Amino acid sequence: MKTSRRLEQALIKLYNAFHNNKLNPEDCTACAVGNILDNHDSWxxxxxxxxxxxxxxxxxxxxxxxxxxxxxxPQEILQIEKVFLEACGFKTPLCHYNSKPLNPRSKEVLFNGLSAVIALLCKLDNTTNIMDYSKLFEQDNGEPTYHLDTFLN
Structure with missing residues (x-):
């Protein structure tokens, strides 16, 4: 699938942040937008x-x-951050009395936020959501519509 440079770069940064435990919804340099913008907080x-x-x-x-x-x-940046925070379980806009997840750094919470952000990034670029795996389960007359190529050793 062909993606825009901005989408490709954002996906790489978010993937690395998630797997290197550098994704943190409570830190504006380490949240989804913070990572996309090279861990700066000026945004x-x-x-x-x-x-x-x-x-x-x-x-x-x-x-x-x-x-x-x-x-x-700037408007897209705010959309990305709002989607990330809400998918992580925060009530927005952030405020000390608004609800938030019990463990905002849990992998499950972060994965939910990351999935929502990736869906939005793909939508912003008018491309298919790369996280949508539903096609893998489509059937035609009881047979899979799409096939995965598997390599067994």
Missing amino acids: KHLSNEHGSLELSYVGRVHQNLGRKFNGYS
Whole structure:
């Protein structure tokens, strides 16, 4: 499957962060967006509330100028972060009294967040969700519609 450079780079960064235990929804340099943006936190100024879709003045300026951050617009950055946080179990926008998961760094919580982000990234690029494995279970007259090539030693 052919993917855009921004999608490919984002997937690589998120994959590595997940497997190297560098994905943390409570750290703006290590969350989904933080990892996509090379572990910098300057993106947090795009909004006044973490997990909000409303651009701050700074965010609106960057959006109106057509600025991109590793290929993503300020509005896309906020969408990615909101999807990640909510899929991890946080109520957004983040606030000390809003609900959050019991263990925000558990692999299950992070995988849920990562899956939701990947689905959004694919949607933003108008490409098929690479995490969608439902085609593997499609059948035609009781036979699999698609076949996996397996290599056995």
